Every structure is written in C-alpha cells, then in structure tokens.
Amino acid sequence: MTAASQPLVQLQRPTHATDQSRRMSTRTISCTIDGTPISVREGTTIFDACRQMGTEIPTLCFLDTLHPVNVCRVCVVELEGARVLVPSCSRAVEEGMVVHTNSPRVQHSRKLVLEMLASSVDLSTTPNVAEWIAEYDAKPERFGPPAPPAPAGTRDASIAGHHAPPNPDFAATVAEPTKIDNDLYVRDYAKCILCYKCVEACGPDHQNTFAIAVAGRGFDAHISTEFAVPLPESACVYCGNCIAVCPTGALMAKTEFDKRAAGNWDESRMTATDTICPYCGVGCTLRLHVDEGEIVKATSPLENAITQGNLCIKGRFGWRFVQNTAAPAGSDVGNGRH
C-alpha cells in the first residue's frame, strides 16, 4: 500500500489561528475586559472586542485583511484561569471570560518582546514602535551592542539545527545587506520581524502566487524564494501586495527606498489623492502619494472593499508615464501641455 493510493482530505493551508474567529454568528457573548462588562457577537476576537470598547491593543503581525498568525506576541493579554497569556488577535471571546489587557504580566511580556525585536531587528521605519518602546520602558540595549550585518547570503545559507557559538561582545541581529535585484522593490531583511504577512499576502490570503515562504528555522528563519534565487528568477509577479502589508518597511518600493537613501523622503510634505486605476475594468481605487507635484508611491486603501489594499503590477508600479516629461519625437504629448 503506497501512501499515494489513499488521498487525504486536504483543507486549505491550515492557518495558525482559529478560523472560528472569522465566522460571525448572531449570538451574543458577554465578557469582562479590564473590569468593564461588554457584550459582543460570537466569534469576535478579544482584539476586536477591545477595539469596540475603545482600547487599542498594540500589534505588529495582525492586519484586518489577513488571517491572524499570532506570532509577534505583542498583542498578548491575560486571561483569568489561563496558564499563559493569550494572543488577543486570534482568540475568540468566550462567555464569562475575564480579560486584562494591561496587567503587570502583560506589560512584562510586551516590554520583553519589544526589547527582543528592537535588539535584533532594525525598526527605524516601523510606525508606532518608538512610542510603544517608550510606553513599556523597553531597553533593547541591555542585551549588549547589536552585532554588525552578516555578509550577504549568510542567513540564506543557515542550516537548521546548527549555529555558530554566540559572540560575547554583541547581541545577535538579523542584519544583512539589502537585497536589490529588480527595479520595482527592495527587500531589506535587516528590518524583517518575520510577521508572516508578506507570505500570507503572496500566498493563500491574497495573491496565490507563493513566490516566497519562511525558510530556515529558529533565529535563522527568514523570508526566501526557493534556493534564495533573485526575485526575477522566482514566481514573483511584482504585484507589490507584500509591500502593502509589510509593517516595518523591510519591503519597500524602489522609488521610496532611493528617496530615503538620498534623505529626500518626508511624509509630512506629501499629499495623498484617491483616484481610479486607469488600466482595466475592475476599477481599483488607487491612492497616489505625491511629493511636490511628483507621484512617489501608489497604494490602495486597506478598507477599500474591492482591493482590500491589493493592486497588480500596473496599478502599483505603472504610473510613471504620468510624469514622463520626455516627449516622444514629433509629439507634444506627455509633458502635460496637450
């Protein structure tokens, strides 16, 4: 009997979170959060219940448009009667639950998680994290000075279950040179917190392309194409939906990356204008980020019902013709004067 002769019922990729959290019923569940009784619809997560009461729980790996993977552990809360803390982003509220979102245990874990991340990852372009580090009094430097970047390819070549001894003078980091292998976007994995969002967006949740996956194990785990081949050799279709969900700026459009490198990226002077993508009939909402009359980035709002923040390569990157000032020979089209 070969295994192949007995096909198994294969569900969609098993998500780490309870799918029940997404199935909404009309039943109402009562619980207590931080001393306040609240009733929510069955299936609501603790995270959403808190949001309904106006309590914002910090999180890095959760996004409304993706299945919760509950890996960053920033959103953990204390549940009375539970042995360990629980991830609020994926745990559904149960009848009679008593939740504490800011108990000393919660604060300790959040602080340590922030310290662990900030000491091993470059969080310089991660929104909100600086405020959280201050709020929880996190001191990432107490693990020692951060180790310098590893030579290119070192982390790609790690072997599961094997690692070099620590260096007593440094705290290990995931720093490595930025991967620039195409004209559209860069991958700066020194900024990667391994939130799985890009993998989910590229794979089962949005794009179904599966060009990238988590490879390696433990601290050496990293996002990779097969055999770490450059993106142009991979299955990547450059939809950029991974960029849209990346919470740390590890994935960044090349235009933004170059402007940042030149010290010329200032979001305070930019405007955002919503329009409709000019290409196909779907009519995706396109948000154009404009800096001094020049489009520097195109996104789509996460809350847009059609796109859920997603675009294709044309919508995300195909807008440079708008500001193409070099007119074709014998024409006055293209310089805005027609």
Next chain:
Amino acid sequence: MDLHLRHAAPTDDERAAVDALLGPPRSAWDGGERGDIRDAHTAAGGREAREQRHLLLPALRALQARVGWLSETGLDYVCARLNVPPADAWGVATFYALLSTSPRAPRVLHVCDDIACRCKGAAELIETLERTVGPAHSHAPHGDQVAIDPEGAVWMRSPCLGLCDHAPAAFVQEAGVEPREFLVGDAAAVILGEGEGSRSLRRSFDSLRSLRMTSNGAQLGMTSNGAQLGVTVDIPQRGDPALILLKRVGVVDPTAISAYRTTGGFDALRKAIEIGADAVIREVTDSKLLGRGGAAFPTGRKWDAVAKQPARTKYLICNADESEPGTFKDRVLLDGDPFAIVEAMTIAGFATGCERGFLYIRGEYPLGAERMQHAIDESREHGFLGADILGRGVRFDIEIRRGAGAYICGEETAIFNSIEGYRGEPRNKPPFPAQAGLFGLPTVVNNVETLANIPFIVLEGGAAFARIGTEQSAGPRLFCLSGHVTRPGVYEVPFGKTLRELIELAGGVANGRTLQTVLLGGAAGVFVGPDELDMPLTFEGVRAAKATLGSGVILLFDDTVNMSQILLRIASFFRDESCGQCVPCRVGTVRQEEALYRIASGKPLGGVAQEIALLDEVGLAMKDASICGLGQTAYSAIESAIHRVRVLGMT
C-alpha cells in the same frame, strides 16, 4: 495557483527516487515528459493535486536518501509531481536538520553533542574529530559549484539521538541506491578505534560499514535492508516477570508475529472488539492513565472527546518523535516490542472511531521505523489491521511517517503540520486537536509509552491498572536513566518509587563519585539537588516539589561536570530547535544562550547577578508569551539550575 517551475530535467537518480515513492507521472502536468500533444487538451491540478501535499516530506526524504542532498532539479521535480510551489517546498526542506539543501557528501556522521553524551566523552570525541578530520560540515553557499566526492564523508554535530544508554552516540546517513541509516552506540570507541587520530573519517566509515556494533553484548543500530531483523534490544531488567510495558523487550523476537501472539499478543484487541468502543474508553478512563509524553493529560478524557465528535473522519497519531534530550524509552519499545504498539494503536483507533492512524517516528530511529513497518505489514497480513480486522468489520490501518530532524515536530500540533507537508510549526490552541487536528479533523495524539499501557488496561481492566502505583499516579512508568549512572537504561517501575530508589536500581552514581545534580524530565524539565533524592517520582510528588517527570528523564551529573557548560548546551539546544515562529522563543532562546555564554566565558554584562536577572526576565516572557511548550519551558531547566541547585553559585 500557477506553479513557477524551472522544468530543468531531474537526474536519473532524482527521478527514480521520487517515482519509487509516487509512481510514474501521468502527464507533463505532473512532471512527465513534455511535448505530448494530448497534454495540451487536458489540465491537471486543483483539489486532486493539492491532496498530494502530505507526501512532500516523504518525497524530500526519498531524494535525500538517494542523492544525499536536495538539488534545484530534484526539488523542482518534487514540486511538479505534488503541485507544491517551489518556495513553499524550500521552506519545508530548510526546516529539517537531516535534509541538506546544499551539496553534501553522501556519507554523513552525526555525532551527538548533547548533555547525556557529554557525560560520556562526546566533547572529547568531537574535539578529536575536529583535530584529525577537520571542521564539521557546513552549508555551501547557493550557486557554488561544489564537487561532491561520491565516496566522500563528512561529520556534523547532532542534538540528542535517543541512545543515551549507549553514549556517546552517533547517527550515520549513507545516501545511494541502497541507502543506509543507523545509530551507533559507544561511538568514541567505534569511530576512533584504538589508533585515535590516525584514521580519516572515510576509513572510519569503511570500518563502520562492516562493523557489527555491540554494546553490553547487544547489537544496536543495523542496516535497513531487513537482513538483520531479529536482533534483540537490551534492557537492564530484561526478563523480570514483574514487567508490564517491557515484558517482551529483549525476550521475545520483535520481528515474529507468532512469537508476539504466543505471549498474549492481540488478546487485548480481540477483547476490545468484543466489549465495544464505549467500554474500552470507560476502562481507559477508570484506569486513570495519564499521558506519558510530558503533559500528563488524562488519556480517557482525550479519547472520549474525540469519540464524541460528530465528524465522520478522525485520525489517530502515535507520537514517536521522541527527541527530548535524555529520553530513549520510546525507542526501546519501538525496537523491542513493535507489535504491541500496532495492537495498542488499533485498539485506540477502534475506541475513538478513527480508521486511519499515523505513526510519526523521528528520523533518527531507522531501526524502530523498520521494525514498526515490518510489524504493520505482518499484522495486516494476519488480519489484525485493514478493512476487516479479526473478521469483525472493524477498519483501521497505520501509516508510518518519518521525521527529518526537528524536535519541535513532537509538539502535538506541529506534528500535524509536519504530516500535512508544511513546516513543523505549532498551531495556536484553541482549537484543540480533539476538535480540529490533522487535516482539520478531530485527532487523538498519544505518546508511544501511553499507548503501550493500553493492552494491559483492556485485558486486566481499568480498576486493576489503577491499583498499580499511587492514588493519583496509576500504572507503571518508564524512566530513562543516563549520564553518570552505573547501569544506564530504561527502567520500568510502578509509580511511587523515589528518585533515590530509581538511582539505586540503576546501580547508583557511576564510579562511586559524588552526585552533583539530577536533571528530571529532560531539557524542558528541572534540575534537582542531591538533597532532594527522597522525592517520590509520582505526578503529585513532583508537583509538590515543583519539579516535573516530563518524559521520564533521570540524567545524573557527578561532581566532575562543569554545569555552566551543560546549561549552555541546553540553551544552545533550544536556540537550534525553536521553530522561529513567535518572537519570545525565536529571540528569547538566543538572548538566553548569549547571557549564559557571557557568564561561561567570564565576560558577564554588568556582573553575573545582572545576567541572572536578565535571564529571569527573558525566561518569564518566554514562558508567558510563547505559542507552544518549547518556548514555555525553554528556561525551565536553566532556571532550576540557577535558583534551585545554585550551580552558578549566586542567588
């Protein structure tokens, strides 16, 4: 999903290895020859193709066994056959320590570098290998044209191999048309021989090839072609009439179903079918049997929960991924009494309404896998497995899945992902396995030793079982004694013995030396001091003493051991074996190892006391905020060594 494949032809070896497992491809769509015009008018894919995903790890293992590493063409072919995106397959391949994703010589010697073997000269063996053979094998960067010597051999370090009673241990993988894998006991003597340092690794392999590895008069790991089936496994209590779990080990031929049947084999299965599934669950509940894998969950309650699930398809998994450092009890059962595991799984499947069982056995137990496969095949042939068991219309069958070097896959939800063909990352609970486990369906997961109790419970009744041991800890229990103990091995005792009695049963501390500390329950367990030997080894006894039985590890360290090196090794183990999914464990295990390394190398940041405070804080966050038991217990043993046994002299 469009697969982006290279369509580069696999080598003949690669194709043969994969086709041997999956059968030949049916069309160009699943890896067959391209160019047939008929393929242009059909399409394959969709659900049928996706259902093959669970064969990914077996296929990768097949490539590894034949070629010695996973090349781009080999991986591409597996992806084409199973309709798996290459990046996804890469993520799975790089998750397992026994799979090589860069060119590697066909013969690999994995030398155990873990705590039990360190008590028996593992560090010296590794130092000798480094000096005489050269550094351990490491990954060749992508794109490097590394010429592989077809006769070449390399060595690597390994975490605990589950052969602690014959330490120091090693594990050999030899790729080829007839691949071989075997464990090596007393590896220092075997590998280095008399002329230490004078041999190359290659010559060691040549001698290994012809060697009949013996230890304490018993042969250990053997070839995988079945020629040496019939070898007995040794245990110190061999033949003791009081034994229940180990009664056949070393006494009854583990390869002969007739020998099994004449010693009461399959009587329990017959009785179980007679009394019915509900009655079996009642007996197991009455027996007060608690899980022996480490979590001590009531087995009856687990079975009952799954039996009550309305789903039509349910699964049973026997967790034989024993990888906790210092644990080797399941290996002894798998090698020594495989039919009993088949019988116990069948009873469990019958009682809970599962028609399909998986035995997930760690990749480092080739003999166990071979013996179990043999036992399964024989049992099926004799009507104890299959579509009509004992002619009573009961349907149950067992499939073996072999791991590939990942401690985390023994976690009860990581094992699902590993079998399904994904990275062995634990899932969040809830939902619990009884509700949504393997393939999203209700699943029973039981440890090997837990199941080994079942035939006795069915035959003698739950009440009789509950009378063995103590009020709260029923039945017999296996303990793995290793390290500095006179007669290391697996010992079976009724619950209630003290730690001192167990150590005395194994002949006391080796060479009459002074005991420094004992590790209870494995790397995820607790160190206790020599003043705590009167602790009863029962669930309630260790709970009262704030210790744990874990997987039954009793690892002795005498006064010659540098404990800060042992703690460092434990930290290193967790750093290696963390799956990397959640932040507290992924980074916490690194910070923990760094702090212990700074202490051990005399460079503590702000003094040892400050480092210990840091370890405590990191440990608490790992315990509170990690997804699974690995992260939650990664500081447990180290914490106890520092605060309970005070091996670092502080606090």
